[in-house]
Amino acid sequence: MTVRPLRVPRRTAVLGSATALAAALMTACSSGSAETEAAAGGGAASDAGGAAGATRSVVHARGTTAVPEDPQRVVVLEPLELDTAVGLGVTPVGAAVAGNITTLPEYLGVTGVAPVGTVPEPDLEAIAALAPDLVLGTETRHAKLYDQLASIAPTVFIADHAAPWRENMGLIAEALGRSEEAADLLEAVDARSEEIAAEHAPSGTTVNMVRPRDETTLSLYGPTSFAGSLLASVGLSIPEREWADAIQSDISPENILEAQADLVLVTTTDVEDPTTIPAAIAQNAEAFPDVRLVDTSYWVSGVGPVGAQRVLDDIEAILADRS
Known part of the structure; x- marks a missing residue:
């Protein structure tokens, strides 16, 4: 007995002209100040690029980041982050695809999610072009990209993609403001x-x-x-x-x-x-x-x-x- 496979949709193009990408990157990078150190006694560090309005402080692998209360344009760089977001009713505007496939998995049942490179090698220009208000990544995979991602939008990293998936899911849900739904x-x-x-x-x-x-x-x-x-x-x-x-x-x-x-x-x-x-x-x-x-x-x-x-x-x- 076998299980019928799912058909995977064709990859959706996400990159515009070089000029448009450059403009998007400049806009994203200028939308906020650089990340600052958390002050002693509970002060929170904040990534650049945060959306206007109320924010929440989320402690993660890189410190503490101020994220929007209800992020609307989320980019995810890890399969667990993509699956969790969709499960919580958040359809990301962009997602990195796993290295062993070419498009987003059809089992999730979502459309309109732009690929932004692969999980091992995210495409920073494609991410910036989407003007996200939150980026979710992983320290073990994307450590060298954190500062660049944080200049585009508030960025939250789970520590280790190999850690128990339920624990990582908890941090992802917190960043999305949907911890009760995750439970x-x-x-x-x-x-x-x-x-x-x-x-x-x-x-x-x-x-x-x-x-x-x-x-x-x-x-x-x-x-x-x-x-x-x-x-x-x-x-x-x-x-x-x-x-x-x-x-x-x-x-x-x-x-x-x-x-x-x-x-x-x-x-x-x-x-x-x-x-x-x-x-x-x-x-x-x-x-x-x-x-x-x-x-x-x-x-x-x-x-x-x-x-x-x-x-x-x-x-x-x-x-x-x-x-």
Whole structure:
């Protein structure tokens, strides 16, 4: 049983003429003063480019930033930030796309979001051209760009993209002024997980999620990863091993038997194409009695509350099929 893939829309152009971009950048950079140090006893630092009107102080990986009470033009540079914003009812004006895809994931169901480069390499000119009033990024990926981003608009960074997604989601929601709504989304994920666990009782069933990287590398994902945490939340068990950065562990095809489990999930961009199952698994069919393809756009790239519900959809369908 496989899960039908989603069709990804064509990339939307975002860059205008060089003159327009330069003008946008100058406008963005002149809309406020440079970031200042927070004063002792509770004074807050503020990024340049903040929108006029009421602001809130948000403490993040780079200090404290004054952000608009209700940001209207948000640019996100991390998949979790994109998914969380959409889940909270905020459609960003711009988003960086993941390095392994070319456009925004269709599972989010939003349109009109302009790509602004890739997650590893955001396009500063494209960001400035959108005249954002808030930029969300990540210290582990975008540290060198912080000052430039902060000159365009108030900028908030989560510390580490590999940190537990729920914790990062909390800071993103705070920056967007929607913390209560975020708590509701997480409660919905938990409630759904409990329902699936109660209905299908998969306790004792082992599972491994395998992401083919290239011909020489396969990644296994642990229980603290995004997808791994959801698998664990319904009662499935991921076999113990040492996890790099507490999230994943890479193996070579020669060591494929390390991925053995009652259920093996292989991420792919086309869940209808069985040829995307790694040859090492296909050639050892007796060791892998139940292999399912799952969509990488939300099992790997689409970290967040919207993607979590899609992952739970797949888990529920797979467990029902195994019953």
